[in-house]
Amino acid sequence: MSNLEDLYREVILDHYRTPRNRGELPPPATCTEGTNPLCGDEIKIFLNVIDGIVQDVRFSGHGCSISQASASMMTAIVKGKSLADVRAVARRFKQLMTIEEDDGTTPADIRLGDIEALQGVVKYPVRIKCAVLGWNTLLQGLNSTDA
Amino acid sequence: MTLNVAAIRQQFPMLAKQINGKPIHYLDSANSSHKPNCVIDAMSAFMREGYAPIGRSSYTLAGEASAAYEGARTKVAKFINARSSREVIFTKNATESMNLVAQSWGRANLGKGDAILLTHMEHHANIVPWQMLAKESGFEIRWVPLTKDFQLDLSSLDQLLRGVKAFSFTSMSNVLGTINPTREMCAAAHAAGAIAIVDGCQSVPHMATDVQALGADMLAFSSHKMCGPTGVGVLWAREELLEAMPPFLGGGGMISEVSLDGFTYAELPHKFEAGTPPIVEVIGLGAAVDFLNGIGMNEVRRHEIELTNYAYHALTQRYGDDITIHGPTNPELRGATFSFAFRDVHPHDVSQVLDQHNVCVRAGHHCAKPLMRLIGANATARASMYLYSDESDVDALVEALGDVSSIF
Numbered sequence: 122m123s124n125l126e127d128l129y130r131e132v133i134l135d136h137y138r139t140p141r142n143r144g145e146l147p148p149p150a151t152c153t154e155g156t157n158p159l160c161g162d163e164i165k166i167f168l169n170v171i172d173g174i175v176q177d178v179r180f181s182g183h184g185c186s187i188s189q190a191s192a193s194m195m196t197a198i199v200k201g202k203s204l205a206d207v208r209a210v211a212r213r214f215k216q217l218m219t220i221e222e223d224d225g226t227t228p229a230d231i232r233l234g235d236i237e238a239l240q241g242v243v244k245y246p247v248r249i250k251c252a253v254l255g256w257n258t259l260l261q262g263l264n265s266t267d268a
Numbered sequence: 269m270t271l272n273v274a275a276i277r278q279q280f281p282m283l284a285k286q287i288n289g290k291p292i293h294y295l296d297s298a299n300s301s302h303k304p305n306c307v308i309d310a311m312s313a314f315m316r317e318g319y320a321p322i323g324r325s326s327y328t329l330a331g332e333a334s335a336a337y338e339g340a341r342t343k344v345a346k347f348i349n350a351r352s353s354r355e356v357i358f359t360k361n362a363t364e365s366m367n368l369v370a371q372s373w374g375r376a377n378l379g380k381g382d383a384i385l386l387t388h389m390e391h392h393a394n395i396v397p398w399q400m401l402a403k404e405s406g407f408e409i410r411w412v413p414l415t416k417d418f419q420l421d422l423s424s425l426d427q428l429l430r431g432v433k434a435f436s437f438t439s440m441s442n443v444l445g446t447i448n449p450t451r452e453m454c455a456a457a458h459a460a461g462a463i464a465i466v467d468g469c470q471s472v473p474h475m476a477t478d479v480q481a482l483g484a485d486m487l488a489f490s491s492h493k494m495c496g497p498t499g500v501g502v503l504w505a506r507e508e509l510l511e512a513m514p515p516f517l518g519g520g521g522m523i524s525e526v527s528l529d530g531f532t533y534a535e536l537p538h539k540f541e542a543g544t545p546p547i548v549e550v551i552g553l554g555a556a557v558d559f560l561n562g563i564g565m566n567e568v569r570r571h572e573i574e575l576t577n578y579a580y581h582a583l584t585q586r587y588g589d590d591i592t593i594h595g596p597t598n599p600e601l602r603g604a605t606f607s608f609a610f611r612d613v614h615p616h617d618v619s620q621v622l623d624q625h626n627v628c629v630r631a632g633h634h635c636a637k638p639l640m641r642l643i644g645a646n647a648t649a650r651a652s653m654y655l656y657s658d659e660s661d662v663d664a665l666v667e668a669l670g671d672v673s674s675i676f
């Protein structure tokens with residue numbers, strides 16, 4: 122069981138059992154949908170960006186503990202951040218998941234905090250997709266907000 | 269147990285594999301089966317001693333290889349009681365067989381104002397090829413719904429079949445395990461003037477198949493789910509239908525004459541086998557058929573009924589309301605494939621914890637998204653068994669689920 126404890130850390134199970142910022146936001150907040158066609162997981166990210174700051178964020182949908190906990194932690198960290206910082210956090214997260222290389226451009230003060238607990242996912246490559254589903258959907262939402 | 273499963277298991281080298289010093293419990297046979305030594309050996313012996321291109325060259329070696337390839341076709345034809353081996357077409361897999369049917373028979377026979385009938389339990393392989401064609405040809409696709417106890421609701425079948433040209437359905441659901449009344453459904457199709465196309469992927473590996481007794485017009489299945497190798501599938505169809513159908517893929521092997529002005533095509537079954545076929549894999553499939561015949565398909569079915577019964581009771585006795593099995597409860601009406609929900613734990617998490625115990629189950633939508641939506645799940649965990657599965661595999665599953673319970 123020791124390996125599984127790396128994957129299912131207490132903080133992850135906590136976010137899974139009691140997700141933060143779960144729900145929806147009415148317009149003018151944007152809504153972006155993401156799916157993982159492999160396992161059928163679906164997620165919606167609601168974003169309210171005012172003056173370049175994420176004023177509010179919510180997520181809904183269904184998925185495994187990893188995708189739900191990751192989305193919950195993500196909403197907690199990006200709330201109140203500037204769009205540039207949100208993108209930097211997302212980049213740092215993808216570096217943690219080993220799907221992006223650290224090119225040294227992410228500012229040192231961009232930290233992931235609790236989210237580091239998801240590092241155990243890297244040992245289970247098929248689950249990386251679960252962990253990044255919410256993040257990719259958020260980035261997609263940001264891109265459409267910019268446009 | 270009716271079968272000597274211990275002796276059977278010894279013939280499957282993959283089943284002896286250990287991970288982290290512990291045996292594996294392979295419960296994903298509905299997805300793909302493992303291969304016995306006789307299949308592995310037949311393929312390797314053929315490559316070492318019998319290999320040559322088939323059908324094109326006149327030297328002795330090529331003649332012998334062709335005879336071996338055609339011998340495998342005859343074995344497959346007998347295995348499903350086809351009238352003639354000309355009715356057996358080798359494809360890449362069942363998915364290609366269904367695409368062949370849609371693109372060849374469908375394109376020639378379906379247009380605006382026509383309709384086909386499918387069911388809510390189909391695998392994407394028996395949905396998407398028709399949808400692709402319907403987009404171009406504009407025919408209607410109708411659906412047989414499900415009952416609450418995971419059977420097809422055939423109460424309005426005659427009405428649904430009115431004006432339908434083809435009824436294409438699975439003989440056994442790869443998600444629910446439900447075995448459909450194939451013979452009655454074929455008869456109903458014929459009474460309505462439709463042809464009956466059977467997706468036999470899940471039934472052919474697990475029970476005796478007699479296409480003449482079933483009254484089917486076409487049957488598709490894959491070698492890799494019946495102890496054979498990947499890379500080869502089968503389309504069986506009645507000779508009159510195949511004769512009337514235009515070729516699907518064009519190229520070498522399927523022609524009789526080619527000039528700059530056009531071509532004429534070869535006789536059955538070569539008309540539908542363009543290009544160099546998977547020769548080695550067909551030899552392997554032939555060996556798999558011999559292996560299954562040696563055990564007896566009725567014995568396989570009886571074993572799986574017993575194991576289904578055992579698994580059903582073991583799972584429900586230990587976990588009661590914590591486990592929901594999506595499928596018929598009567599083992600006579602279902603195959604040994606269990607899709608289940610464990611409390612509200614996501615199937616991915618279930619399979620992850622089971623994997624820690626070397627219990628291999630599939631989590632996901634099982635290529636049947638419309639059906640998943642109907643049973644109200646985005647995904648399920650699925651444990652599926654075969655002739656080499658035994659109580660120890662079921663027990664390992666039951667034990668490992670205890671861990672899921674304690675983590676979530």
Ligand SMILES: Cc1ncc(COP(=O)(O)O)c(C=O)c1O
Binds near residue numbers: 393438440441467490
């Ligand atoms: C009912 C059913 N139909 C079709 C298929 C497709 O088989 P293949 O992937 O070998 O083409 C499968 C296999 O998953 C199946 O279970």
